[in-house]
Amino acid sequence: MQPMGTAQPLGAENDLYQTAATPDITSPKGFTAGGVHCGIKRKRKDLGIILCDVPASAAAVYTTNVFQAPPLKVTQQSLAVEGKLQAFLCNSGNANACTGEQGLLDAFRMRAETAACFGLEEHRVGVVSTGVIGELLPMDRISQGISHLAIQTGKEGHEDFCRSILTTDTCIKAAEVSVVIDGKTVRIAGAAKGSGMIHPHMATMLAFVTTDAVIEPPVLQQLLREVTDETYNMITVDGDCSTNDMVVSMASGLAGHAPLTPEHPDWAAFRAGFAHVSRELAKMIARDGEGATKLVEVKVTGAPDVVTAKQAAKAVVGSSLVKTAVFGADTNWGRIFCALGYSSPLIDPEHVDLAVGPVQLVKDSQSTGVDEALARRYLEEEHVRFHVHLNQGEAEATAWGCDLTYDYVQINASYRT
């Protein structure tokens, strides 16, 4: 499995940071990582860890699903103490969700054993699980796995960790940028996993963002919340918001600049870099949606307000009919209008324009008469962009998703069998 490439975003923002060609979650100062096979999955790595040499400022956002899994509750308890983490343990193959009292005890045990193994205080350890819902964790295997975790910096630690968190993902997902704060280089790196039960409500999958920036936990928490709304919350694969979704960020503070706040002169650069890493991870998750062959990007401009723009972009990218049409490279733009039309009552139905890539298919809600073969050819590409202009105002939003394919059905009709 190769990591997916990190494309440059459009706009002037990308002057504020440098993207790294080979992302590495251990690249920010102070971080190490590892991953092993402990026996939850048959063969592949299923237990991973991120460690920090020092207590790192930490922040997290969690799924809004009411069946929030026990490990998320344990992580919340850890963060509540002082907002600092030194280790984050993640297993894949079993979500430890809908597992009652025993599930909660197991999550606490994962935390306790990780703390004991690495000589940390329990409240400086976070835990998370992903995989099948409703089955108890094989705790003996996890205990053994924790003791076998080999911790490394660089490519090996990074890849071992990235692999250990995957479920039906087909590739590892990572991104990294560097920014300059007070004249010092600060790194921001991230790793994530998808790829089913992905839908925009709060955090919608697992993502880990490390940085050596100096930043207090409440500032990091606020930033993470804002960026999550623009990135992870703007992707959808299948409309299902999981019980275990979480985004977590750890900042070691080892870069040695003045603490970051929105008032810091280099805040814009840090925010842009942090958002870039999150956006790239979000797009990789969308592109690697179960069974997907294409990344679909829907940009809505000219909306009366941001909420309408977001609803419209997410409705189009989430529509099963649009997703199958993209899979079939069918320029059935009526489906896009159908989705726009149920996304919000605030949309003016008379003046909507639509471009499929470079092809202007619709102007003022009617066909432009352009040769649809042009659009069909464009839809054969792997990254498909729709641009909807509502001609109502200045607000805009972008959402990402993927096509709906035979393989999505195949993967999910036989996930456990």
Next chain:
Amino acid sequence: MQPMGTAQPLGAENDLYQTAATPDITSPKGFTAGGVHCGIKRKRKDLGIILCDVPASAAAVYTTNVFQAPPLKVTQQSLAVEGKLQAFLCNSGNANACTGEQGLLDAFRMRAETAACFGLEEHRVGVVSTGVIGELLPMDRISQGISHLAIQTGKEGHEDFCRSILTTDTCIKAAEVSVVIDGKTVRIAGAAKGSGMIHPHMATMLAFVTTDAVIEPPVLQQLLREVTDETYNMITVDGDCSTNDMVVSMASGLAGHAPLTPEHPDWAAFRAGFAHVSRELAKMIARDGEGATKLVEVKVTGAPDVVTAKQAAKAVVGSSLVKTAVFGADTNWGRIFCALGYSSPLIDPEHVDLAVGPVQLVKDSQSTGVDEALARRYLEEEHVRFHVHLNQGEAEATAWGCDLTYDYVQINASYRT
């Protein structure tokens, strides 16, 4: 194509009406129907009509999609005059949606030509279209088709009409009951079409309900609204609410009893019969969802309120992951809990029970340890029932949908090509 069977619903309500073994939209006194091939589709019938000997009390509910198609606007204008209709024309193969000024002119022309052909006032004609969005109607073919409509009572008129309204449907959909009002037999019959862009927002497909009951337009409108909420609005196929959805009812008043109102002693019977026809049509639409192999029924009981019950039932039946699991006969109940968990923040996550048919899989949100092979065998059946008990209150709701299959992808990846 054979019409689908009309099963008896559970509960005491079905003592109030008799179901007809061979439903017929022309069975209520005063109605005739017909359907022809006029050339919008390649071969199959594509233009149908329901006629009434007298001006019938009429009621309709329409899609909430902002791109509401022109024919719906024309029908609304007709109904606004006096709430009576004598003819309803429907074409399939082209939705006349996103067609601008010309689309509206075409819909008015359909109405005018139907009125002229059958000697009716224009405001006593309703029109609707279903099919591809964004293309202008071939009006010459429709004009010719109108003049060729052969109007009949009985099986032939019924089947010609039912066939003429279909798009990707695989079978005609009809239901009929009789009820006794003031000692007289009153018939209520319905015909409908699905089967893509089906999602619960207001009316979600096309359905036509005829009756010879005596009932004033405002009373019929109120009843249609209520029943639509319990039936058509509780089905989903793919989450896409179309631009053209409509449910329309016409009551000839020829049964000759005292006018029906909620105060009439036989109101309960009429309401139950009307709801039965609507519910059966809704279930047939769900069962015949694009590519579907199974009807999925989700009943939620013990909810704190009806809104929560409806949201929960619809979330489960609409979940792509649940739908693919049903297709694969996989007892992956975590997906059902995942869907319940994002349906409403009011659900108590600790005390949810789940039965798959006769098999109690989950009690108090944890596996009962029952042999899942039993549930897997049950999931092979064609009508799959999930029963979710929330143990929070007395409210309940039922939703219907279908499985998500390879054929759904196939149909929609190549709908127009």
